[in-house]
Amino acid sequence: MVRTTAAVGAKRADAVRNIERALDAAVTCLSARPSATMAEIAKQAGIGRVTLYGHFASRTELVDAVVARVVERGDEALAQVDLDGDPRAALERLIRNSWRLVDEARTVVAVAEAELPPERIRSLHDSPAARVQALIERGRDDGSFRDDTPVTWQIAVLHQVLHGAGAEVAAGRVAPADAPDLITATVFDLLDRR
Amino acid sequence: MVRTTAAVGAKRADAVRNIERALDAAVTCLSARPSATMAEIAKQAGIGRVTLYGHFASRTELVDAVVARVVERGDEALAQVDLDGDPRAALERLIRNSWRLVDEARTVVAVAEAELPPERIRSLHDSPAARVQALIERGRDDGSFRDDTPVTWQIAVLHQVLHGAGAEVAAGRVAPADAPDLITATVFDLLDRR
Numbered sequence: 341m342v343r344t345t346a347a348v349g350a351k352r353a354d355a356v357r358n359i360e361r362a363l364d365a366a367v368t369c370l371s372a373r374p375s376a377t378m379a380e381i382a383k384q385a386g387i388g389r390v391t392l393y394g395h396f397a398s399r400t401e402l403v404d405a406v407v408a409r410v411v412e413r414g415d416e417a418l419a420q421v422d423l424d425g426d427p428r429a430a431l432e433r434l435i436r437n438s439w440r441l442v443d444e445a446r447t448v449v450a451v452a453e454a455e456l457p458p459e460r461i462r463s464l465h466d467s468p469a470a471r472v473q474a475l476i477e478r479g480r481d482d483g484s485f486r487d488d489t490p491v492t493w494q495i496a497v498l499h500q501v502l503h504g505a506g507a508e509v510a511a512g513r514v515a516p517a518d519a520p521d522l523i524t525a526t527v528f529d530l531l532d533r534r
Numbered sequence: 535m536v537r538t539t540a541a542v543g544a545k546r547a548d549a550v551r552n553i554e555r556a557l558d559a560a561v562t563c564l565s566a567r568p569s570a571t572m573a574e575i576a577k578q579a580g581i582g583r584v585t586l587y588g589h590f591a592s593r594t595e596l597v598d599a600v601v602a603r604v605v606e607r608g609d610e611a612l613a614q615v616d617l618d619g620d621p622r623a624a625l626e627r628l629i630r631n632s633w634r635l636v637d638e639a640r641t642v643v644a645v646a647e648a649e650l651p652p653e654r655i656r657s658l659h660d661s662p663a664a665r666v667q668a669l670i671e672r673g674r675d676d677g678s679f680r681d682d683t684p685v686t687w688q689i690a691v692l693h694q695v696l697h698g699a700g701a702e703v704a705a706g707r708v709a710p711a712d713a714p715d716l717i718t719a720t721v722f723d724l725l726d727r728r
Contacts, residue, residue, distance in 0.1 A: 454644045493716055
């Protein structure tokens with residue numbers, strides 16, 4: 341019994357290790373080449389295709405798990421940012437700490453947008469979006485931000501500006517060092533009261 | 535000789551018709567389900583898979599042709615918009631005439647972003663981007679728009695706002711009738727001189 345339990349435990353540990361490897365490999369492969377195949381991802385992970393398919397029945401299932409992981413890691417990083425105090429200063433801290441994360445997730449999210457239903461993409465973003473929404477609403481309530489435009493639209497534009505900055509940096513039109521100032525100035529142009 | 539030429543001509547006309555059908559079917563299928571397969575697209579087009587592969591050697595090649603077509607059609611529509619006169623009024627006309635096009639192209643462009651190299655996506659957008667750039671530069675020169683932020687950044691954010699509006703409408707958070715006013719107000723918040 342003890343041996344069997346140990347064997348099951350070892351097998352489970354193996355599976356966890358293979359899943360971790362597959363997800364890491366998928367992030368690497370899909371970021372480099374969005375149309376990367378399951379065979380390429382298995383090779384990068386150093387596991388067999390059969391093993392990969394054993395854990396993820398389809399490429400769509402793997403893409404879903406990859407996006408969930410990337411968004412979750414981003415959300416964990418954001419959870420470290422102090423969002424208390426002056427809403428404007430808090431939003432600036434949030435932007436400076438998050439634009440790189442949005443940029444890193446950009447290719448993976450583009451793959452997901454092309455392969456997963458829009459509702460799934462939205463539900464994956466629920467937790468980071470809620471964090472941003474709470475902050476912007478606090479700023480609207482205390483008069484830091486304008487409240488004559490829907491809060492959902494303000495969040496959408498903030499997200500799009502972060503996304504756009506990543507694309508401009510990738511295209512070589514914005515220097516990475518300039519991106520946080522550019523994003524912050526643009527977001528405050530949108531949120532400051534007139 | 536005459537018969538042969540006629541036969542070649544008929545064959546060519548057939549090919550053109552099949553390519554048109556394939557592209558229309560691909561726009562329909564990829565907009566509905568971004569991961570649509572070549573088999574599904576052939577079925578929708580009412581042509582055989584072998585015929586489809588005869589014109590487009592791979593799904594990537596087909597996606598490339600689809601995006602080129604969607605962008606070209608959008609660009610033709612934009613060419614009808616009068617961009618002369620007051621730059622602010624011209625930009626408002628451009629936005630009101632283009633946000634739907636950007637929205638319709640959104641899913642197809644997401645598929646392309648996941649499958650084509652970024653340089654290719656950019657070069658496909660060269661013509662509409664040049665149109666917008668000329669207008670914004672004219673407005674910067676005559677003092678209609680602020681010129682203390684890079685013009686490429688202003689174009690990028692304009693594009694992102696249009697893209698974001700389409701996504702918000704698709705998500706049911708913005709009514710289609712409200713979208714043009716919301717986009718216009720947001721874009722002028724960014725471009726107006728302080």
